[in-house]
Amino acid sequence: MSPMFVPGPVDVAPVVLAAQAKPMMPHRSKDFEEIFRRTAEKAQKLFYTQYRVFQGTSSGSGMQEAGVRNFVQEQVLSCVNGAFADRWNKCAIANGKKADRLEVPWGQAITPEMLADAIKKKSYEAVTIVHNETSTGVENPVKELAKVVHELSPDTLILVDAVSSLGGTKIEMDAWGIDFLLTSSQKCLALPPGLSLAAASDRAMKKAETVANRGWYFDLVLMEKHRLKDSTPMTPVMPLIFALDVQLDRILEEGLDNRFARHAAMAKRTQNWAVAHGMDPLAPEPYRSKTVSTIKNTKGLDIAALNKFLLTKGMRIANGYGDLKDKTFRIAHMGEITMSDVDSLLANMEEFMG
Amino acid sequence: MSPMFVPGPVDVAPVVLAAQAKPMMPHRSKDFEEIFRRTAEKAQKLFYTQYRVFQGTSSGSGMQEAGVRNFVQEQVLSCVNGAFADRWNKCAIANGKKADRLEVPWGQAITPEMLADAIKKKSYEAVTIVHNETSTGVENPVKELAKVVHELSPDTLILVDAVSSLGGTKIEMDAWGIDFLLTSSQKCLALPPGLSLAAASDRAMKKAETVANRGWYFDLVLMEKHRLKDSTPMTPVMPLIFALDVQLDRILEEGLDNRFARHAAMAKRTQNWAVAHGMDPLAPEPYRSKTVSTIKNTKGLDIAALNKFLLTKGMRIANGYGDLKDKTFRIAHMGEITMSDVDSLLANMEEFMG
Known part of the structure; x- marks a missing residue:
């Protein structure tokens, strides 16, 4: 997948x-x-x-x-x-x-x-x-x-x-x-x-x-x-x-608590990664979503170009919603997504960011 | 199927x-x-x-x-x-x-x-x-x-x-x-x-x-x-x-006119069969549906027993709706159903009726 x-x-x-x-x-x-x-x-x-x-x-x-x-x-x-x-x-x-x-x-x-x-x-x-x-x-x-x-x-x-x-x-x-x-x-x-x-x-x-x-x-x-x-x-x-x-x-079968822990861990990983790269989540603590990280695009990434690059790796993220388009981008980590998927995505994003 | x-x-x-x-x-x-x-x-x-x-x-x-x-x-x-x-x-x-x-x-x-x-x-x-x-x-x-x-x-x-x-x-x-x-x-x-x-x-x-x-x-x-x-x-x-x-x-690909003709022919076949067996469609001419024949159960067929029998042949019909239950039964001939399916159904119904 x-x-x-x-x-x-x-x-x-x-x-x-x-x-x-x-x-x-x-x-x-x-x-x-x-x-x-x-x-x-x-x-x-x-x-x-x-x-x-x-x-x-x-x-x-x-x-x-x-x-x-x-x-x-x-x-x-x-x-x-x-x-x-x-x-x-x-x-x-x-x-x-x-x-x-x-x-x-x-x-x-x-x-x-x-x-x-x-x-x-x-x-x-x-x-x-x-x-x-x-x-x-x-x-x-x-x-x-x-x-x-x-x-x-x-x-x-x-x-x-x-x-x-x-x-x-x-x-x-x-x-x-x-x-x-x-x-x-x-x-x-x-x-x-x-x-x-x-x-x-x-x-x-x-x-x-x-x-x-x-x-x-x-x-x-x-x-x-x-x-x-x-x-x-x-x-x-x-x-x-x-x-x-x-x-x-x-x-x-996964177990509800395991499932929630998986989502929380992926959110933490994604949001910590963003902060480490100088881009804060839009939401202040403690109100950050466990399922979709919305990141301020303070580095001015070209989101369309980023997604074009990610698609060559079989992945895609979401641009900001409505007026937040290009000012933010969104990484959803929900459903079937695993920590290993998130790791791959973030590595690909680092490659794009150079 | x-x-x-x-x-x-x-x-x-x-x-x-x-x-x-x-x-x-x-x-x-x-x-x-x-x-x-x-x-x-x-x-x-x-x-x-x-x-x-x-x-x-x-x-x-x-x-x-x-x-x-x-x-x-x-x-x-x-x-x-x-x-x-x-x-x-x-x-x-x-x-x-x-x-x-x-x-x-x-x-x-x-x-x-x-x-x-x-x-x-x-x-x-x-x-x-x-x-x-x-x-x-x-x-x-x-x-x-x-x-x-x-x-x-x-x-x-x-x-x-x-x-x-x-x-x-x-x-x-x-x-x-x-x-x-x-x-x-x-x-x-x-x-x-x-x-x-x-x-x-x-x-x-x-x-x-x-x-x-x-x-x-x-x-x-x-x-x-x-x-x-x-x-x-x-x-x-x-x-x-x-x-x-x-x-x-x-x-x-079937062609709309062919499709409509198929439905009309199946309706005619079903309704003529019913009349020939002494059971009139509920609707008078020219208002009989081309897609679902509703037949008066004037022979007093046990519809539940009929369906039980038909299920042994991999088929089923519908009982009458609401107050018309058991007083009528319904044979839908729509979608993927063919004349050959209708022929098989009616033969099975004749077998049930003895």
Whole structure:
């Protein structure tokens, strides 16, 4: 496999790619329902939850829409420190919600103090937080943020997007008191794109029953009725459920703690290397992502030329996102990537830098 | 391949299954954008349209939601003669629209006369019609229905769900004046589920720009901006785009007219066989589906036992849908199914019937 150090779609193991090609079966059959149940059960371990895990036929953004449509009637607070948090805020507004922004510049984290100030001023049905901003390499302190919300505004639901971290970093949904935790297939889970996963707490589901205008496709109350029968209201993306089944076995076989340690070690190696070469990560400590290192391009590297060079070695990294293009570059170390891959990449980058 | 005569997910050709397993690449790359553009262009032939075809990461129901959220601000008329038309009506209501029902009993068709009466009484921004009701085997006369709307209420948009017929029956979007035509991957296109396709007319897209509360995930105005760059706002279901690329080549190689003739011949063979055995199709002529024959179970066949028997031959059919369970049974002849498969099935059914 030629490793792509891009933050999704990431490389997928050949055995997982092949699992998609299983012959079709009726989705309303015992055979498929059995697979659907066991993928949901295995996913609960990954989410550290006793609550239900929905398997959605959409990208992660679909579950952002599900979150705001099901758990917010009117007032939501969007914590915004990057492109995907901004998307969630825009998604809330596009769905008719009143979504205030608690905003800090890209590259910074949302702190518990800021969040405390915001929720003291006004009452919100929910807050949305992106755990790991793919655009900036910032990891928000979700455990501490959740704690503040529980203390100051216990009825406020806590909705968390962990698209680029779940499966690469430990996120303890139940212990931290997260109400809705979503991710997608093509990042740390190292599956092809097109499948979303999201866990929802009981109190969130109770709230959803009272929310009007939930729509049909992302109506989690409707989805829950079918989930209880190991099924879905619509035909699910079966090839990715087949692949998820195989990949969750591989992930659990590696061991979750081993997997998280591998990601953390690759992040440390990459970020230390960058600092040693005079380029700091965009995020300050202790908010540096374990899955995607975003490095300030203070050496003025020609990122397009760098990638052209890396492609001759069968590798590629990602340029900065949006306005951060060329001002930063991103090295994703998630999914199937190993420390030895990271070592090769950094050696190649040193060769390029001369 | 052991043929499944079920109305989706249908059997998928091995070469198409295998196409899903292509290694990943960044979705925002020239390589992927080229594939995404050519699948859209080939799909236009299938839709008989010069307009844009959206490739959605959802089931067909997602595009039902897209239709009502983008093209209806307030008033829509839902033509209802089966389960999937009923779903579209419920979807409209769940999205806050005022959706009147023009309803006939399951098994009957919506006629131009009925539709004329309804749109004379009240003004609607759009009508929704399911072309081919998977639940009843009724094909609505969409060409004639569209004509009536154009004559009596030319500003009303015509939204058509062709989930279980597009690719098996000729539906001429532009010539008939359809504004939004949607389908999904796992029926006549004989792909795995998880991908939707929908074409939208220019006047529909113009209307969408004026409609509030379109949401984010199914906002076709946003999707159009990205489509013009051969891309999507969210990460698309890439494995199914790879498979679509291969399958559209196979479909166009068979020839669309040949493909439609094959489906029509299999329908005729199946329905004539049923009549000859004293069991009429549920739908009256000329409204019988070309892709899924729904037969009245007037002989009182034990459908579960029949399927158990058929499974020993590597085949299966579908029971009736919902309240029609055991009162009808359904033989889907779509996608990769051939006349020789149908002959084998009917011979096996005769053996079972004794």
